[in-house]
Amino acid sequence: MKPAFSVIFLTTLIGAGQGLFLALFSAEVLSPGLDASDFQVVGSLLALGLCGLGLVASFFHLGHPERAWRSAAMWRSSWLSREVIALPLFMLALAAYGLAQAMGWRSTPFFGAAAALLCLALFVCTAMVYMSIRFLQEWASPLTLANYLLLGCASGFMLATLLATLFESAWPLVQPLAWAAAAFTLAALATRTASLRRNARLKPMSSLQTAIGVKHPRIVQKAQGFMGGSFNTREFFHGRSSEWLRGVKWAFLLLVFPLPLLGLAAGVATGSIALLALAFVLQYLGLLAERWFFLAQARHPQNLYYQAIS
Amino acid sequence: MTQLALVIDLNVCVGCHACVTSCKQWNTSGSAGPLADMDPYGADPNGTFFNRVQTFEVGEFPNTQTVHFPKSCLHCEDPPCVPVCPTGASYKRAEDGIVLVDYDKCIGCKYCSWACPYGARELDEKRQVMTKCTLCVDRIHDTALPERERKPACVLACPTNARLYGDIHDPESVVSRAIQERAGYALMPEWGTRPANHYLPRRRTEIPVHAEDLQRIDNPLKIDGRQPEHAHREPGREDFAT
Numbered sequence: 001m002k003p004a005f006s007v008i009f010l011t012t013l014i015g016a017g018q019g020l021f022l023a024l025f026s027a028e029v030l031s032p033g034l035d036a037s038d039f040q041v042v043g044s045l046l047a048l049g050l051c052g053l054g055l056v057a058s059f060f061h062l063g064h065p066e067r068a069w070r071s072a073a074m075w076r077s078s079w080l081s082r083e084v085i086a087l088p089l090f091m092l093a094l095a096a097y098g099l100a101q102a103m104g105w106r107s108t109p110f111f112g113a114a115a116a117l118l119c120l121a122l123f124v125c126t127a128m129v130y131m132s133i134r135f136l137q138e139w140a141s142p143l144t145l146a147n148y149l150l151l152g153c154a155s156g157f158m159l160a161t162l163l164a165t166l167f168e169s170a171w172p173l174v175q176p177l178a179w180a181a182a183a184f185t186l187a188a189l190a191t192r193t194a195s196l197r198r199n200a201r202l203k204p205m206s207s208l209q210t211a212i213g214v215k216h217p218r219i220v221q222k223a224q225g226f227m228g229g230s231f232n233t234r235e236f237f238h239g240r241s242s243e244w245l246r247g248v249k250w251a252f253l254l255l256v257f258p259l260p261l262l263g264l265a266a267g268v269a270t271g272s273i274a275l276l277a278l279a280f281v282l283q284y285l286g287l288l289a290e291r292w293f294f295l296a297q298a299r300h301p302q303n304l305y306y307q308a309i310s
Numbered sequence: 311m312t313q314l315a316l317v318i319d320l321n322v323c324v325g326c327h328a329c330v331t332s333c334k335q336w337n338t339s340g341s342a343g344p345l346a347d348m349d350p351y352g353a354d355p356n357g358t359f360f361n362r363v364q365t366f367e368v369g370e371f372p373n374t375q376t377v378h379f380p381k382s383c384l385h386c387e388d389p390p391c392v393p394v395c396p397t398g399a400s401y402k403r404a405e406d407g408i409v410l411v412d413y414d415k416c417i418g419c420k421y422c423s424w425a426c427p428y429g430a431r432e433l434d435e436k437r438q439v440m441t442k443c444t445l446c447v448d449r450i451h452d453t454a455l456p457e458r459e460r461k462p463a464c465v466l467a468c469p470t471n472a473r474l475y476g477d478i479h480d481p482e483s484v485v486s487r488a489i490q491e492r493a494g495y496a497l498m499p500e501w502g503t504r505p506a507n508h509y510l511p512r513r514r515t516e517i518p519v520h521a522e523d524l525q526r527i528d529n530p531l532k533i534d535g536r537q538p539e540h541a542h543r544e545p546g547r548e549d550f551a552t
Contacts, residue, residue: 001424061419061420062417062418062419063416063417063418063419063420063433063437063438063439064416064417064418064438064439065417067397067415067416067417068417070396070397070398070399070415070417071396071397071417071419072396073396073397073398074393074395074396074397074398077393077394078393078394078395078396078421079394080394080396080419080421081396081397084396129421132394133390133394133424133425134390134501135390135427135501136424205500205501206427206498206500206501208366210497210498210499210500211497211498212366212377212379212497212509213495213496213497213509213511214366214368214377214511214512216368216369218368218369218370219366219367219368220366220367221364221365221366221367222365222366222367222376223364223365224362224364225327225330225362225363225364225365225381226359226362227355228349228354228355228356228357229354229356230356230357230358230359230432231358231423231431231432231433231435232429232432235420235423235433236429300424300427300429301427301428301498302426302427302428302429303429305364305381305428305429306429
C-alpha cells in the first residue's frame with residue numbers, strides 16, 4: 001500500500017495521546033495519596049492536544065472533508081465509522097477528566113474510568129480498521145492490535161515520564177512511570193518483531209492464477225490496459241525499492257526500541273529533562289517510520305493486475 | 311432475487327478495447343458528471359476508467375496463449391467494499407444486486423478501495439469521490455430506450471459478443487446457461503466474495519484437416535476433363551455430412 005501521511009500522523013498522535021491518558025489515570029489510581037493535579041491537568045491538556053492534532057491530520061485524508069460528519073453513520077458495520085465515533089467520545093471524556101482535575105472535583109475516578117474504557121475501545125477500533133481487511137494478510141492478525149496498543153502506551157508513558165519530571169508534585173511518579181514506559185516498549189518490541197517474523201513467512205493467498213482464473217504455472221502480464229498512471233497504480237504500491245523498505249525497518253527498530261530505552265534510563269538516572277525529551281522525540285520519529293513501514297508492507301492483491309505497462 | 315451481472319467469454323475476446331472506450335464515453339456523458347480525464351493528449355495521460363482490458367501471456371514459447379482479460383467491478387454477492395464504508399455511500403441494491411456509490415455521500419476516504427481485492431474502484435481525481443462500474447444502471451432500466459438497447463454500453467460495443475449480460479439468479483437466462491454449460495468461473499474465489507460477474511474459459515481450438523479437403527472436389531476447371539488430372543467423381547466426405 002502507499003502510506004498516507006495523514007494516516008501515519010493520525011494513528012501515531014492519537015496513540016501517544018491515548019497512552020499519555022492511560023499513564024495519567026493509572027498514576028491517579030495507583031497513588032491515591034499523591035496530589036499532583038497540576039501534572040494531571042497539563043497532562044490531560046497535552047493528551048487532548050495530541051488527539052486533536054490527530055483528528056486534524058485525519059481530515060487531510062479525505063477527498064471531501066466537509067462531509068466528514070457523515071462518516072459516523074455506518075457504525076453497525078464499519079470499523080472506520082466506529083473509530084470516527086470513538087475518537088471524539090474519548091476526547092470528550094478526557095476533557096471532562098482534565099476539568100475535574102483542574103476543579104478539584106472528587107469525580108475524577110468516574111470520568112477517568114469512562115475515558116479509559118473509551119480509550120481502549122479507540123485502540124480496538126483503530127487496529128480493526130486494518131485487521132478487518134482479510135486479504136491484506138500483513139494486517140489481518142491480532143498482532144496488529146497488540147502493536148497499536150503497546151506502541152501507543154510506550155510513547156504515552158514515555159511522554160508522561162518527561163512530564164512528571166517537570167512538576168515537583170509528580171516527582172514520586174517519575175520512577176514508576178519510567179518503569180512502565182520501559183515495560184511497554186519491551187512488550188511492543190516483542191509483538192512487533194513477532195509480526196515482522198510472521199509477515200516475512202507469509203504466503204500470499206492470491207496469485208495470477210486465481211486472479212485471472214487460468215491454471216497454468218507460467219502466466220506473464222503483457223499489458224495492464226493503459227500506459228499512463230491510474231488510481232490503481234498509485235494507491236496500492238509504495239513505489240520504493242526493497243532496500244529502502246529494509247532501511248526504514250531497521251531505522252524504526254532502532255528508533256522505537258533501544259535508543260529511547262537508553263535515553264529513558266540515562267534521563268531518569270541523571271534527572272535530565274533534555275535526555276527524557278530526546279527519548280520521547282526519537283521514539284515518536286521511530287513510530288512515524290514504523291507506521292510508514294506497516295502501511296507500505298501490506299501487499300494488496302489488486303497489484304497482481306498491474307504489473308506491466310505494455 | 312435478481313443479480314445482474316456480466317459473463318465475459320475469454321475464448322472470443324480479441325482485446326480491441328471497444329468496451330473500454332464505450333464505457334468511458336457513456337459514463338462520462340451521464341448525469342453523474344464527467345469522469346476525470348487529465349492531460350489526455352499529453353505525455354502522461356491520466357483519468358478514471360470503470361473497465362480495462364488487460365493482456366496476459368500463458369505458457370512458454372512456442373506453446374503460448376494470449377489471453378485478453380477485461381476487468382471491471384464484479385458486483386460481488388458478498389461485496390467486501392460495502393460494509394467498510396463509514397458513510398453508507400457504498401451500497402448493494404437489493405432489487406438487482408448492483409454495487410453502487412452515492413457520489414453525494416462519499417467523503418473520499420478510499421477505505422472501500424483498500425477493501426476490494428480486485429482493484430475495481432477508482433477515486434476520481436477531479437470529483438474526489440470513489441467511482442466504479444455501475445453496470446450502466448442509468449441505461450439498463452431506461453424504458454425510453456428500445457428493449458434491445460437496455461444493456462450496459464460495454465456489452466453493446468463488443469464486436470465479438472464476448473460480453474453476455476443478464477440475471478445469474480435466473481437459471482434460464484443466457485448468462486446462467488453460459489456459466490453452466492461452459493464452466494464459468496469467478497475470480498479469486500479464495501476470498502469468498504462470490505463475484506456475480508463470471509468468466510468463460512478458453513477452449514481448445516481444433517482444426518481437423520482431411521486430405522481430401524486440400525483438393526477442391528468440385529473444381530469447375532476439372533469438370534470438363536481438359537485439365538491433366540482426373541476430376542473427382544465419387545462422393546466426398548462432405549457429401550455424407552448432415
